[in-house]
Structure formats: C-alpha cells, structure tokens
Amino acid sequence: MKPVHFQIPKASGETIRVQYEEQPHFYDNLHFHPEVQIMFICEGSGTRFIGDSIGSFSSGDILLLGPNLPHVFRNDKKYYEEDAGLEARNISLFFQMESFGAPFLSLPEVYPLHKLLLASKRGLRIKGETKKQVTALVEQMLHLKGFERFIQLFNILNLLSLSKELEPLSSVGFDGPQNDTDSKKINDVFKYIMNNFSEEVKLQEAANIANMSVNAFCRYFKQHTRKTFSSFLNEIRIGHACRLLIEDRWNIRETALESGFDNISYFNRQFKEITSYTPSEYVKLYREKYPSPLPLA
Template identity: 25%
Template sequence: MKPIYEPIIQDANTSFKVESYNAESKCDTAGWHIHPEFEIVYVKNGAGVLKIGSKTYDYENGVLVFLAGNIPHSDFGNNEKKDSEEIVVQFSKEFVHDKLALFPEFTRVNNLIQKSRQVIIFEQSIKGELYNNFDDFKTLDNQGKLINFLSILDRLSKSDAYETLFDTINLSRFKKNEIWRLEEAFEYVNNNYHKNISIAKISLQLGFTTNSFCRFFKKMTKRTFIDFVNEFRVGKAVQFFNENNSTVSDVMYKSGFNDRSYFTRQFKRYQGVTPSNYLKLRYGQLAI
C-alpha cells in the first residue's frame, strides 16, 4: 500500500515542530504515511505496535523512537492508559544541514541523526531519564524549546542503550524519484503559499504536464493539489491569528487568499469555525 504524504507545518519563527497529545487530545491519525522530516516520538506508557517500513515492533510501557525522513510508518501512540501521553518532535533536513552541521561540536549528534535512518528504539532507562525534558516542551518558550531539544539530542547521542529496527539503511523500495517530486511540490507551496500558485509552473518545474502532475499528486496524497494548498494556507492563517490579534483581512492576504468569502469557506471547512468566530473565541472580540 502506498503511504499518504503528510505535510508537516511548523509555526512561524521556529526551527522544528513539537506537539503533545494525551488521551483527551489525541493526535489526528494519518494512517500509513510518509514525510521528509526526521521524527522523535516519546510515548509515556501503554502497549502498542510500531509499524515502520517493512517491520513491526511490539512495545510495552511506552517507547522512545527516532526515525529519519521518508520512511513510511503508521501512528505510534496508544490510548490504553487514561494518563497516556505522546510528545512528537519533527525537524527538517535543512535544520540538520544548515544549522547543526555548522558546529563541529555536534559531530556526535549528527552521527546519531544519520543512524536514525535505521530507526533507533531506545531502552526504557533512557526513556525514563528523559521524561522531564520531553514534558518541559509544554511550558517552554521557543528559545527554551530549542535549548531543551539540543539537550535531548546531546543525551541520546551519548547513549548506546538502544537497538535499531533495520540492520542497513536501505529501508524501502518506494520510488525515490516520486518521493523527491512530492517533497519538491511541498517545498514549492511552503515557499510560495502567500503568492499566486501556478499549477502549470510547478508542473513544468517537476517535469510534468499539468494533467499528469494533478494525477501524480492525487495518487500520492489521496487528495487534490488545490485541497492541499487551501489547507496549508488555512494552517498558516491560524498561525498568524495565534501570533497576534490581526484583522481577518490582513491574515487573509498574508496566507495567500484574495477573496474574503472563499477564505471564510475554506477556513470553516478545515477549522470548523469562520475566521471572525475563531478570533472571537481566542481573543474575546471580533476583528474585521
């Protein structure tokens, strides 16, 4: 079964993404999916099954797993315990190549990141030791989160208390060219969501005709390219609203929409409320 491509949208002014879930606010399931970002998942407790590439791995009492990008996998968490908790950290290859690689002091961390292509599952002793670090993400500001994340990577890079799910780094037979093209399509949207996005231009850039690109994108993601762009833009709109009490019109243009009624329909489709009501719920007043 071909995995569904999952776009990872970072908050503005951040280098990586952190999300926390519990039994009441569980992660929306993505099913069998793939994304280019590296991922560290901390599951506090409960039993479950990791399904990664061609392998499965049964865990008890939670799990701490680190896997590289472009490895198909299912969701890791479980809802067995009322106090279940899952913390997910995701970061891009640019974070590794453009930031961590600049510092020779991070050699051990970079080696760990390369090792994640084999999928690293850490022992319970390390998982228990790092619980407070993962839990701290919920209360830290962006600067504190980055320092905390580097501390976690430092500790993991010094540990040999782990096993790898794969003996080699050749994890999948999924077509690399298809994954690369999908990554390029996502990067194009990420860099141009605030502009007029041309399907003809991105198709030409990736070596497709317009119709063949649309078929390719639908085959890989189970959705149309326009649907993907609209949801991405709505996600950006939510980020802009959350940063400050901006007007609907300002956020509409910043996130790439040009028509007020169309923006309202798409926002309600993906968020369940209109932009004005979202602002009212968040800030207690309407903004126009």
C-alpha cells in the same frame, strides 16, 4: 489526501514543533515526513511498523525516527471498540536536519550529533536510563517556548548522541514505498492483516486487496517489507501473543488460539524462532525483570 507523505502542521517561524495528541487511537496509516521525530508514548499499546521492522509498543516507549522513514503505530483492537474508554496519548518533537545548516553539522564538536541523525534514518528505540532522562526532557518541552525550546532540543540530542542505549530498528538501506499507489497498497494490506490476524488470513485475499496475482503480490510484498507474507503475519501474531502472556490473563494454549494459531506445536516453534525463547521461558524472564505489578513499558 496522499496516503504516505504527511505534512506536519507548523506555525510560522517555528523551527521545532512540539505536538501533544490525545485520541481514541493513533493515526493508523503508514506515512513519512521530512522532519526528524522524537516520539514519547504517554499512553497506548499496539504494534509498530518502522521501515521493515515490526514490534510492539506500549506506554513509556520513546523513539527517534529519521527523515522520510515510513512508520505507523497501530493500536490494539480494543482501542477501536466503541465506548472502550481508552486513550492513546503521545508527545512528539519535529524538526528538520536542514534547520541546523551544513556548516554547523560539519563542526568537529558536532560530529556525535551528526552521526546520531544519520543513524536515526533506521529508527532508534531509546532504552534504560537514557529513556528515563529523555522522557523527562521531552515532557518539559510542552512548557518551553522560543530559544529555551531550542536549547532543550540540543540537550536531548546531546544525551542521545552519547548514549549506548539506542536500539536500531530498521535494516540498513531499507527502501520503503516509492509512490502513493505503492503506499496505499501496503496500507490496505497492513489493515487487512491487523484486523484479521487472530483469525484466518488468506494470501489470496491480501493479493486481491493489492489487485495482484498471488505470485506478483508475494514478490511485491517482500520487495517493500523485506519479509515474506507468512513471516510478516507470524511476527504480528507472536508480538500479540507476547502482550497477552505478560498481561497474566492467558495460558499458553489460549494465547496461541487468540493470536491466530490453531496448532500449538507450530505456535511454540514460531514463538521460539522469533523471540529466542519458549513461551514459558519468556514469561519467566519477564517476571524476573518486572516483578508484579507488571509495567507495560
């Protein structure tokens, strides 16, 4: 099986694929596909990699992923434990831009939609009131067929094309892995980091996994992720720390240790550098925005 190019199963004559998935954890290999994807996370939490963007995801998130944009949603470690009793659920809509046809996309009235689809190549996170409206429309898609489904998709895209509540994720001009060998190396390194970030992660071990010298691996890793290995690892760890802090079960010292930092001063510096807040400021702002009980979306 090719590790990156992913073929979306689609029935004959089906322009829009509506897919509901319920599993112990999401598909956890970095992959891409020619279809545009609108993904609503019904249930689940973890770390998302979209292009060269790293961030957390949780229940209620909804994203627009453009064609051939490398991405993976890696659930938290607890989802991989035996008998965890957890589920990862999502609804995804898949369609190809070519289905609309170049003449249609060139119409003046359709310009906002065309602009949206071009912007989706960076990956877009949908926020605010737009998120609520799009979520309801996506859930309705499960019960629609034929032309009704087609009309509903355009309702969703029209809403998104007019919204100011879309957050671009990946860098402009991001260029992902170019072949299956590159993709397998990046996947294997990602898995090593995600399985070990709360403990000691060794650069030499990551280079060994990629079958490279340390110097060659550092250049290779930055070329494909636009981040140094250490900055990538710190972003993973701080993202995990943010989730622990808002769960209200961990103090700052415990959070630092659980996230792979054995030096509290260094943890505090990295936390502020990545989030722009100290850990205590971050918790305070989150509490003000989401009074108890805390949602994870």
